Amino acid sequence: MNRLLRLFCVLPMIVLLAVPAMAQKKEVEGPPIPNDPVLPVVPKKTFTNLRIRRPVSITHAGDGTNRVFFAEQQGVILAVPNDPQVEEAEVFLDIEDSVRFNPKQNEEGLLGLAFHPNFKENGEFFLYYTVKKGLVSHVSRFKTKDGKGDPASEEVLLTIEQPFWNHNGGSIEFGPDGYLYIGLGDGGSGNDPNGNGQNLGTWLGSILRIDVDKKENGKNYGIPADNPFVSTKGAKPEIYAYGLRNVWRLTFDRETGACWVGDVGQGLWEEIDIITNGGNYGWNVREGLHPFSDEFAKPGAKYIDPIFEYHHNVGKSITSGFVYRGKKVPQLVGKFLYADYVAGKVWALEYDYETKKVGKNYRIEEPSNPPVVCFGETEDGEVLMCAIFGDYGSIYEFTAAE
Ligand SMILES: [Ca+2]
Numbered sequence: 001m002n003r004l005l006r007l008f009c010v011l012p013m014i015v016l017l018a019v020p021a022m023a024q025k026k027e028v029e030g031p032p033i034p035n036d037p038v039l040p041v042v043p044k045k046t047f048t049n050l051r052i053r054r055p056v057s058i059t060h061a062g063d064g065t066n067r068v069f070f071a072e073q074q075g076v077i078l079a080v081p082n083d084p085q086v087e088e089a090e091v092f093l094d095i096e097d098s099v100r101f102n103p104k105q106n107e108e109g110l111l112g113l114a115f116h117p118n119f120k121e122n123g124e125f126f127l128y129y130t131v132k133k134g135l136v137s138h139v140s141r142f143k144t145k146d147g148k149g150d151p152a153s154e155e156v157l158l159t160i161e162q163p164f165w166n167h168n169g170g171s172i173e174f175g176p177d178g179y180l181y182i183g184l185g186d187g188g189s190g191n192d193p194n195g196n197g198q199n200l201g202t203w204l205g206s207i208l209r210i211d212v213d214k215k216e217n218g219k220n221y222g223i224p225a226d227n228p229f230v231s232t233k234g235a236k237p238e239i240y241a242y243g244l245r246n247v248w249r250l251t252f253d254r255e256t257g258a259c260w261v262g263d264v265g266q267g268l269w270e271e272i273d274i275i276t277n278g279g280n281y282g283w284n285v286r287e288g289l290h291p292f293s294d295e296f297a298k299p300g301a302k303y304i305d306p307i308f309e310y311h312h313n314v315g316k317s318i319t320s321g322f323v324y325r326g327k328k329v330p331q332l333v334g335k336f337l338y339a340d341y342v343a344g345k346v347w348a349l350e351y352d353y354e355t356k357k358v359g360k361n362y363r364i365e366e367p368s369n370p371p372v373v374c375f376g377e378t379e380d381g382e383v384l385m386c387a388i389f390g391d392y393g394s395i396y397e398f399t400a401a402e
Helices: 003-008 015-023
Strands: 041-046 055-059 067-072 076-081 090-094 110-115 124-130 136-145 148-161 171-174 180-183 206-210 239-242 247-252 259-263 269-275 308-311 318-323 336-340 345-352 357-364 372-377 383-389 392-400
Touching: 041 357, 055 110, 055 383, 055 392, 067 110, 076 110, 124 171, 148 206, 171 247, 180 247, 247 318, 247 372, 259 318, 269 318, 269 336, 318 372, 318 383, 336 372, 336 383
Parallel strands: 055 372, 090 148, 110 171
Antiparallel strands: 041 392, 055 067, 067 076, 076 090, 110 124, 124 136, 136 148, 171 180, 180 206, 206 239, 247 259, 259 269, 269 308, 318 336, 336 345, 345 357, 372 383, 383 392
């Protein structure tokens, strides 16, 4: 495969650049394209009166207000009532002047938003963003003032050096244990040139887990006692799992607490992982279920395979979503919603936690082939999906077909 194409087709959000390049290339050779059954579920546009720039994170505050929060990649958080007809959004926080975002290198920006589980009481929320100057990401705590986010309240928890502009990850989510999980990328470029995926001495290529309710050892956070590498010499104690290339979205199943991750592949395979404490998910020794490189392989290392993969002849950049636990669409309950940004396809995957086996991988058809950048959950438990057309996001809800 053409090397330039390999670099281009790996990123969650570079497709605007990648599509013209790919149009001139041969189709990727690979296994037969699966004939996925179609689920009678229809994504329907919602919040159509709003003009939201690139909403790459959608969530709620868990405070009983049932508001929906859209984090625009440029650095603005909008808040609206959970009403599809709403016409105006409130600016909840604006830190655009502090955020590095370049539409031509569009993996940077405000990439993650999570509200503290006790937000209603303490007014704390957390952001992941790339900093205006230099190649650095921050995970920061903010507080509210008069009901809105207060930019002056920022307290930086983590400063993450990023060797390249791409593969910043950027998911932040509170787990059922109350700790903050942070999904990172391998630092970027292509093929993980520095071997960050297999290196426990760097945060890159890992999922981190921190305790935001403690301050220890001169840091603005604590390390959970059962983080897996707290006693490993040379390892970063924040690391919870590693061997990941570019986590493009990490979520928790509200019913089982399982941590689901989509890991964007290099040149051939996109994968879905269920993350366990201390797990090594293989990159860059493995890509999906396949060997990739021996360069940074360590003797005796054990790699956890993804629960599911798809070839680049199906799609080229996974956007992982949620195990649906809403009420509106019974056909979706218990299935894992995800999409491919490049192919504009949406699926719902069956998975059995007991046998640890996937079942059917259902297509959810949407004729516009939406370039899906994220999924979000509302406070009432429904799932929203966002695709970006041009400079603006289109928000979808899921409905049962007539
Ligand atoms: Ca992997």
